Amino acid sequence: LAVHRDPLDLFLADVTELPHDVEIVTGVACAHYSDPFALFPSERPPPAALRPRTAEGVQAIVVAANLRRASLWPISRGENLGYGGAAPASPTSVVLDLSRMNRILALDEADAFCLVEPGVSFTDLFERLKRDQMRLWVSAPGYGLGSLVGNALERGIGTGPAVDHASQVCGLEVVLGNGRMVRTGMGALPGSGMWQRRASGLGPRLDELFMQSSFGVVTKMGLWLMPEPEATAVVEAQFASFAALAGMVDCLAALARRNSALVAVVVSSYLVAAALLSRRSDWGSPRNPLNDATEARIRREFNLGWWCVTLRYFGGDASVDRGVTDGESAMEAMSPIRVDVSRWQSAHSEGCPHRTTPGSAGLANRLWCGELGAHIDFSVALPLAGPAVLRHALRVRAALSEIGLDYHSSFHLRERHVLNVVQILFDRSDPSVCAAVDRVFRWLIAEVATEGLGLYRAPLRFRAEAVAQYSFADHALADVHRSLKNALDPNNVLFLGKD
Amino acid sequence: LAVHRDPLDLFLADVTELPHDVEIVTGVACAHYSDPFALFPSERPPPAALRPRTAEGVQAIVVAANLRRASLWPISRGENLGYGGAAPASPTSVVLDLSRMNRILALDEADAFCLVEPGVSFTDLFERLKRDQMRLWVSAPGYGLGSLVGNALERGIGTGPAVDHASQVCGLEVVLGNGRMVRTGMGALPGSGMWQRRASGLGPRLDELFMQSSFGVVTKMGLWLMPEPEATAVVEAQFASFAALAGMVDCLAALARRNSALVAVVVSSYLVAAALLSRRSDWGSPRNPLNDATEARIRREFNLGWWCVTLRYFGGDASVDRGVTDGESAMEAMSPIRVDVSRWQSAHSEGCPHRTTPGSAGLANRLWCGELGAHIDFSVALPLAGPAVLRHALRVRAALSEIGLDYHSSFHLRERHVLNVVQILFDRSDPSVCAAVDRVFRWLIAEVATEGLGLYRAPLRFRAEAVAQYSFADHALADVHRSLKNALDPNNVLFLGKD
Numbered sequence: 002l003a004v005h006r007d008p009l010d011l012f013l014a015d016v017t018e019l020p021h022d023v024e025i026v027t028g029v030a031c032a033h034y035s036d037p038f039a040l041f042p043s044e045r046p047p048p049a050a051l052r053p054r055t056a057e058g059v060q061a062i063v064v065a066a067n068l069r070r071a072s073l074w075p076i077s078r079g080e081n082l083g084y085g086g087a088a089p090a091s092p093t094s095v096v097l098d099l100s101r102m103n104r105i106l107a108l109d110e111a112d113a114f115c116l117v118e119p120g121v122s123f124t125d126l127f128e129r130l131k132r133d134q135m136r137l138w139v140s141a142p143g144y145g146l147g148s149l150v151g152n153a154l155e156r157g158i159g160t161g162p163a164v165d166h167a168s169q170v171c172g173l174e175v176v177l178g179n180g181r182m183v184r185t186g187m188g189a190l191p192g193s194g195m196w197q198r199r200a201s202g203l204g205p206r207l208d209e210l211f212m213q214s215s216f217g218v219v220t221k222m223g224l225w226l227m228p229e230p231e232a233t234a235v236v237e238a239q240f241a242s243f244a245a246l247a248g249m250v251d252c253l254a255a256l257a258r259r260n261s262a263l264v265a266v267v268v269s270s271y272l273v274a275a276a277l278l279s280r281r282s283d284w285g286s287p288r289n290p291l292n293d294a295t296e297a298r299i300r301r302e303f304n305l306g307w308w309c310v311t312l313r314y315f316g317g318d319a320s321v322d323r324g325v326t327d328g329e330s331a332m333e334a335m336s337p338i339r340v341d342v343s344r345w346q347s348a349h350s351e352g353c354p355h356r357t358t359p360g361s362a363g364l365a366n367r368l369w370c371g372e373l374g375a376h377i378d379f380s381v382a383l384p385l386a387g388p389a390v391l392r393h394a395l396r397v398r399a400a401l402s403e404i405g406l407d408y409h410s411s412f413h414l415r416e417r418h419v420l421n422v423v424q425i426l427f428d429r430s431d432p433s434v435c436a437a438v439d440r441v442f443r444w445l446i447a448e449v450a451t452e453g454l455g456l457y458r459a460p461l462r463f464r465a466e467a468v469a470q471y472s473f474a475d476h477a478l479a480d481v482h483r484s485l486k487n488a489l490d491p492n493n494v495l496f497l498g499k500d
Numbered sequence: 501l502a503v504h505r506d507p508l509d510l511f512l513a514d515v516t517e518l519p520h521d522v523e524i525v526t527g528v529a530c531a532h533y534s535d536p537f538a539l540f541p542s543e544r545p546p547p548a549a550l551r552p553r554t555a556e557g558v559q560a561i562v563v564a565a566n567l568r569r570a571s572l573w574p575i576s577r578g579e580n581l582g583y584g585g586a587a588p589a590s591p592t593s594v595v596l597d598l599s600r601m602n603r604i605l606a607l608d609e610a611d612a613f614c615l616v617e618p619g620v621s622f623t624d625l626f627e628r629l630k631r632d633q634m635r636l637w638v639s640a641p642g643y644g645l646g647s648l649v650g651n652a653l654e655r656g657i658g659t660g661p662a663v664d665h666a667s668q669v670c671g672l673e674v675v676l677g678n679g680r681m682v683r684t685g686m687g688a689l690p691g692s693g694m695w696q697r698r699a700s701g702l703g704p705r706l707d708e709l710f711m712q713s714s715f716g717v718v719t720k721m722g723l724w725l726m727p728e729p730e731a732t733a734v735v736e737a738q739f740a741s742f743a744a745l746a747g748m749v750d751c752l753a754a755l756a757r758r759n760s761a762l763v764a765v766v767v768s769s770y771l772v773a774a775a776l777l778s779r780r781s782d783w784g785s786p787r788n789p790l791n792d793a794t795e796a797r798i799r800r801e802f803n804l805g806w807w808c809v810t811l812r813y814f815g816g817d818a819s820v821d822r823g824v825t826d827g828e829s830a831m832e833a834m835s836p837i838r839v840d841v842s843r844w845q846s847a848h849s850e851g852c853p854h855r856t857t858p859g860s861a862g863l864a865n866r867l868w869c870g871e872l873g874a875h876i877d878f879s880v881a882l883p884l885a886g887p888a889v890l891r892h893a894l895r896v897r898a899a900l901s902e903i904g905l906d907y908h909s910s911f912h913l914r915e916r917h918v919l920n921v922v923q924i925l926f927d928r929s930d931p932s933v934c935a936a937v938d939r940v941f942r943w944l945i946a947e948v949a950t951e952g953l954g955l956y957r958a959p960l961r962f963r964a965e966a967v968a969q970y971s972f973a974d975h976a977l978a979d980v981h982r983s984l985k986n987a988l989d990p991n992n993v994l995f996l997g998k999d
Contacts, residue, residue, distance in 0.1 A: 112884065112916045113916070114916065156700065167700070171916075177980070179983075181973075181976050181979065181980070182973050182976060183972070183973065183976040183977050183980055184972045184973070184976075184977070185977070187881065187954065188972060189970035189971065189972040189976075189977040190949070190952050190953070190954045190969060190970055190971075190972070191952065191971060191972055192951075192952035193952035193953070193954070194883055194952055195881055195883065195917060195952065195953070195954075197916070198881075198883060198884070198916040198917040199881045199914070199916065199917045199956070201655065201666070201708070201711070201712075201956065202954065202956070202970055202977075203712065203954060203955055203956055203957070203958060203966055203967055203970060204712050204713060204967060204970070204977075204981060204999075205708055205709045205710065205711055205712060205713040205715070205981070205984075206708035206709075206711065207708075207709070207977075207980065208708075209700070209704055209705035209706075209707075209708055210704045210705075210706070210709065211704065212700070212704055212705065213700075213702065213703045213704060214703060214704040216704070225916070228757065231758070258727065259730070259816070260816070261760055261761070261815050261816060261819065262760070262819075316760050316819075317758070317759070317760060317819065317822065319818050319819065319822050320760065320761075320815075320816065320818065320819045320822075323816065323818050323819075382686065382694055382697075382698045384693055384694065384697060385611065385697070415698070417611045417612070417613065417670075417696070417697040417698065417724070418694060418697040418698045450689070450690075452691075453689050453690065453691035453692035453693055453694070454689070454692070454694070455686065455689045455692070455694075455701065455702060456702055457698070457700065457701070457702055458702070459702060467702055468702055468703060470689060471688035471689055471701055471702060471703070472688065472689075472690060473682070473683045473687060473688040473689070473690055474680075474681050474682065474683070477680050477681060477682040477683075477688075478682050478683070478684070478688040478701075478703075478706075480680060481676070481680070481682055481706065481988070482703060482704070484678075484987040484988060485704075485984065485987055485988075487987060488983040488984055488986060488987035489980070489983060489984075500703075
């Protein structure tokens, strides 16, 4: 008589026997693999998690998963906050937790790059650069404990001059869904020192195939870093009027175009600062959106405008100087509440104050709505045109206001577009609020699509709907993604439910 | 009784019936689709060529090819000189000539981009920008009659600050081998104005999948252009010693790192200039490599060093000024034969002399070896390190010298690597020279691989051998390419013999 054994048990038994150092997590410890900001928390945690130590361990797990038709949900460090955290899309998926793979495998000061495993955080790399006194900078995002790999692959953005971390990726090692391990670009040349020095090899470049996709598990990633500049400066200006956003964006776009040292331009709503410094309950009105009077009171209290413009300059002394002079006068011309300028020159002092230390301070805003506060992020790419940006801001603000929520929004100006991240701050303990957020988020996806706009990064919960808007020629692109998925992960062992 | 008809005839009959404006070329006119620089010219031209006018025409042809299992060889304008020209790899392939698709579909001055069809040449775009008085620059390669699309997809380089044209591609429309038409990135959002404004959409970015590959036919391509800078300058310096190359590269790398306005650094052997100004037969010795005395005579005649360094500056007045001062003194410190500086400021004069007019002047060097002169290009990515670059130069020069050929070489310094293009100039009328070039080319591919180096662009004839060096993990990358090919072009109708 054949004893029936659960396929998952068979798979875990296989993994136990692997000649690799793989930790297996089961039972209550699996509760760790959740989304702390989930709108509707799932009742059960994943059935298990696997914690390999090496790329060969990952490969052996993926091969075993193919044999047993097991389903794996890879995470780097599981800190995809605002977009789904560590929780798999499907309750049957086993988490493939790569956080123990945390080696910095290469670090080159002259050519300004690193090669890292998925477990390396922004903070890890920052500390290592400090320890080794390397004159290289990491572009830190708001939250430093996240993975460099996870962040870049999900198209995260940061405060460094590259802004868009995906654009700085150079060379991957990937275990494909079919169990094959590849190195992309120049990394496919045995003994090559070129892997992190040129992004393409000969033939198609595959790095971007593994971004926001479900085709493989990235086990090593090359990332370009930034040599410490001769000078930096930050200009911060506060503006009182919400409607001034349109003119502001057009002025800032022109400013960035004529100053090569002006590498990052961000416009944030006052709440981005205020939510780090206070809680909503400090200002009364726990259930209603903040009214105009209350908003004015908060801004007065912290000496903020409705919008804060941050200009970051990096470069040679002369171009930073010239840029700051130009930037300052452009800000003054727009009648600001105040303008603050801070400069730094490497020749005159150690330790640049503008070198952002990656940390967890940025997380504090989740408490805006109380102890069970959370955020979910609505991230859209917009044209670099003031009226379109203002129209978008008005629409999202109004939609949130209708369900009693506040407008926490940052606009990151790029060369030819604007990335807008609205962190929807809400109270998870209130099911009616959660239901309303769910509804508004879906409505907003459909609404922006009517203007030909789309999300560039989406919470897992809303991913399918956001992707569905990319529908040209009868959803041809989705069909291509499906063909590629079948080619690279024919048994669908990776990221079940992500696509 | 069924009449047997040739599958090719059936396919051409299908195309004739298409409701699209497709020209069919057959017979002697097909001789046009050749490689004018082929080492061993094939005896027969392609059986036919199809010249569609629209992307829909391309799609209909690819669909028909799938039905009849016909084989198509897409070319943009067929000017892939030095790498294979217009000739298909397989004698059974029908050329899909896209040169009639020559519309500039979008041109945006503020956001500095264009959307073009494959038939648009560098010269076409240049003339259009001039006509419309747009302050945008095209990065011209040596030969202006080539296609913008073909050049970028094959990873061509130019004189503009982006150097690497592939990095400026933003959004493609592609007819896949399976006949499906897709738009990549933001182009998949119906009615989106973002297609050329942000390179990625939501999910993996596919643009680079269609570079140097065989998966699809690109029918539209977005390309970022360069806003006319406030100022430009060119510093040219001549250096007498071959061996000085090592120190020169290290000095130039440091220079580029400290000057953000220094956007292009090229080191060329004297022959790059001399082969445009004279013929080999002018200097005697038609069959042997030039000896030291003759080389010295040529350099004296044209007032050249062994190496010419070209520094191109683009940017604000102040940073260009500062950069040129630094660059000039760095050149002077290396004991040059001479240094020439030429500056331009948009505020003081129209028509920048440094704005390269794309033309066909660069073609003249093919006559170096006589009326049937030709070139085939050996293009390698090297580390940004003087000794490695010099070692490579010595090796290639010696190998060519052994077969009686001269060293025509350019080094393009990038941020973290160097691209080296050696145009092997030879006399096609001499079969023994052709055989020797064939042998040396193969030997060089294997030779550089022993140092972990590889070709980043390869003549069609040597493509398979160059690709084979990218062999990590038992040729895993080649297997991935095959899987992708099967997924996107299951009947193998495109680019037979390219991969």
